[in-house]
Amino acid sequence: MEDLKFKHCKDSSEEAPLPTDIDRQKSLEKNRSPDKGLLRCLIDALGDLIYIKDRDGVYRGCNKASENFVGLTEAEQIGKTDFDFFDEDMAEVIRKIDREVLASGREYHVEEWITRPDGRRVLLDSRKTPFYGPDGEVAGIVGISRDITERKQAEEALKEANRELEAFTYTVSHDLRTPLVPIVGYSDFLRENYRERLDEQALECLSEISKSGEKMLALMEDLLSLATVRKLDPPAEPVDAAEVANEVVSGLSGQLCLAGVEVEVGDLPALRVPKTLLVQVFDNLILNAIKYGCKRGDTIEVGGERRGERVTFYVRDHGPGIPVDERESIFDVFSRGITGQDQEGTGIGLATIQKIARLLGGRAWVEETPGGGSTFRVEMVDIPVSPPGK
Ligand code: ADP
Numbered sequence: 001m002e003d004l005k006f007k008h009c010k011d012s013s014e015e016a017p018l019p020t021d022i023d024r025q026k027s028l029e030k031n032r033s034p035d036k037g038l039l040r041c042l043i044d045a046l047g048d049l050i051y052i053k054d055r056d057g058v059y060r061g062c063n064k065a066s067e068n069f070v071g072l073t074e075a076e077q078i079g080k081t082d083f084d085f086f087d088e089d090m091a092e093v094i095r096k097i098d099r100e101v102l103a104s105g106r107e108y109h110v111e112e113w114i115t116r117p118d119g120r121r122v123l124l125d126s127r128k129t130p131f132y133g134p135d136g137e138v139a140g141i142v143g144i145s146r147d148i149t150e151r152k153q154a155e156e157a158l159k160e161a162n163r164e165l166e167a168f169t170y171t172v173s174h175d176l177r178t179p180l181v182p183i184v185g186y187s188d189f190l191r192e193n194y195r196e197r198l199d200e201q202a203l204e205c206l207s208e209i210s211k212s213g214e215k216m217l218a219l220m221e222d223l224l225s226l227a228t229v230r231k232l233d234p235p236a237e238p239v240d241a242a243e244v245a246n247e248v249v250s251g252l253s254g255q256l257c258l259a260g261v262e263v264e265v266g267d268l269p270a271l272r273v274p275k276t277l278l279v280q281v282f283d284n285l286i287l288n289a290i291k292y293g294c295k296r297g298d299t300i301e302v303g304g305e306r307r308g309e310r311v312t313f314y315v316r317d318h319g320p321g322i323p324v325d326e327r328e329s330i331f332d333v334f335s336r337g338i339t340g341q342d343q344e345g346t347g348i349g350l351a352t353i354q355k356i357a358r359l360l361g362g363r364a365w366v367e368e369t370p371g372g373g374s375t376f377r378v379e380m381v382d383i384p385v386s387p388p389g390k
Pocket residue numbers: 288289292293317319320321322330335336337338339340341344345346347348349350351374
């Protein structure tokens with residue numbers, strides 16, 4: 001049986017060299033180690049299914065994992081087709097993919113749900129590669145398939161848990177906000193309208209209630225914006241990022257004026273990402289730069305560059321900068337840095353930016369500005385416009 005298998009493997013590799021590799025294959029054949037069993041052991045030790053089919057979909061060989069999958073030995077599989085192992089619909093689907101590989105002459109990477117002969121449904125991650133005969137024509141396909149059912153189920157469970165967590169955060173932050181508004185409102189009302197009838201201690205208590213309520217409201221607002229960041233459909237046309245940044249700067253003119261700070265918006269690449277997400281990025285970063293990174297008379301610079309489909313924006317200040325050991329942690333939820341010690345804040349802004357960057361296929365990080373200060377960078381992947389009809 002072992003001999004038969006080797007004879008078969010040898011046959012298929014003799015028939016299989018790529019047109020450009022024929023000479024190399026021949027020399028390999030000449031120098032082939034006499035211990036072919038070692039190679040076979042290696043192939044059989046792999047957990048992935050490996051199989052060879054000819055142009056007509058007839059099995060020419062397979063490894064141990066394939067034997068276990070189908071429930072037949074290699075010798076029993078040779079000479080048969082998928083129609084002998086799977087139900088007709090399933091075999092048709094497999095055959096269709098195989099035909100596409102044969103016709104295109106290119107490697108295909110597909111995820112296919114397969115019902116095994118024992119009735120279990122599994123998701124296979126398969127790479128199917130054509131091999132060539134000595135005449136240079138495609139002679140069949142070599143397939144390598146990995147059972148990714150468990151991994152997929154775990155991914156789905158994780159996604160579901162994340163969805164539930166986001167829904168929970170949304171509900172909690174939204175519903176807790178509602179009773180907070182009158183708490184803050186009534187304590188302010190009492191302080192203003194009953195000032196004469198209340199003693200010093202009562203007024204102080206009311207002031208504390210109001211301050212804590214305001215703090216909690218800010219926390220709820222920030223949690224709400226973190227929870228509501230989600231994947232949105234890309235716009236039909238590229239968004240002019242410079243226009244977006246300038247709109248954000250106009251919206252912050254009050255704070256900028258109060259702080260005596262200016263913003264310089266450079267040339268920013270246009271790209272197809274949802275405008276609302278870009279607004280959140282610029283708004284958060286410029287506000288942080290005003291709050292933590294500027295003194296009166298400073299200028300904040302906003303810029304960006306494109307490298308292929310990757311676009312990176314930056315917001316740069318010349319303030320105190322961020323200590324090296326905080327440069328990663330400040331992107332975690334509720335994490336605040338040393339520069340935030342004397343300021344109110346929730347520690348959610350940068351986590352929201354990181355979430356947006358990841359949703360858009362990139363990441364966010366901070367570097368030191370040459371000469372001192374912080375340069376926050378946010379990378380995202382531009383979504384190319386698909387050609388008509390796609
Ligand atoms: P928050 O501003 O509510 O604290 P963020 O997540 O936006 O939350 O920021 C986290 C921390 O990062 C801040 O507390 C601050 O210490 C630091 N930080 C952010 N931006 C800057 C900046 N431009 N310069 C210096 N420190 C900054």
